[in-house]
Amino acid sequence: MAYQITYRSLAKKDIRPEDIDEILRISKKKNSLRGITGCLVFNQGYFIQILEGSEKYVREVYTTIKLDPRHSLVEILSEGEIEERLFDKWEMAYVNLSGGIETEKEQAIATSVAEIDAHSGKFRHTTKVFWYNVYSLFQEKGFYRS
Numbered sequence: 001m002a003y004q005i006t007y008r009s010l011a012k013k014d015i016r017p018e019d020i021d022e023i024l025r026i027s028k029k030k031n032s033l034r035g036i037t038g039c040l041v042f043n044q045g046y047f048i049q050i051l052e053g054s055e056k057y058v059r060e061v062y063t064t065i066k067l068d069p070r071h072s073l074v075e076i077l078s079e080g081e082i083e084e085r086l087f088d089k090w091e092m093a094y095v096n097l098s099g100g101i102e103t104e105k106e107q108a109i110a111t112s113v114a115e116i117d118a119h120s121g122k123f124r125h126t127t128k129v130f131w132y133n134v135y136s137l138f139q140e141k142g143f144y145r146s
């Protein structure tokens with residue numbers, strides 16, 4: 001059994017691509033030491049991130065992330081035990097949807113972001129669908145970076 005936390009946060013207003021590169025660089029390094037995997041999505045100024053791993057480390061890293069001044073309004077959308085990891089091959093996968101919606105999969109993700117907003121993230125099912133859509137975007141595009 002692994003544990004997952006999905007949260008959403010508001011990126012600081014003047015966040016730059018270099019800031020996100022730096023976040024990813026540190027995340028991959030620290031996550032690999034703790035056996036944490038996951039995915040970070042950047043969309044319309046918001047981050048949505050899933051952290052997967054042992055409950056102890058997932059909670060620990062979430063506590064650190066929550067205090068990070070590069071974002072605010074950090075809010076858990078879902079958390080709990082999972083049968084298996086979705087992003088088991090990524091120390092921290094990254095999707096930037098702010099570049100525009102081109103494929104059906106990207107549209108599906110944008111739609112599930114809207115659903116998360118509508119339900120204010122209270123339904124675990126919605127975040128699950130969201131991550132499956134993101135995951136299948138990876139399958140389609142290979143390693144996705146922008």
Ligand SMILES: Cc1cc2nc3c(=O)[nH]c(=O)nc-3n(C[C@H](O)[C@H](O)[C@H](O)COP(=O)(O)O)c2cc1C
Pocket residue numbers: 023026027028030031040047049051061064065066067068070071092
């Ligand atoms: C949106 C966002 C996502 C982050 N994701 C991770 C992550 O997955 N793993 C991680 O170790 N740090 C992540 N960080 C960075 C942490 O907040 C923190 O800066 C980093 O872990 C270094 O912490 P330390 O100086 O206490 O070692 C993230 C930060 C932000 C703003």
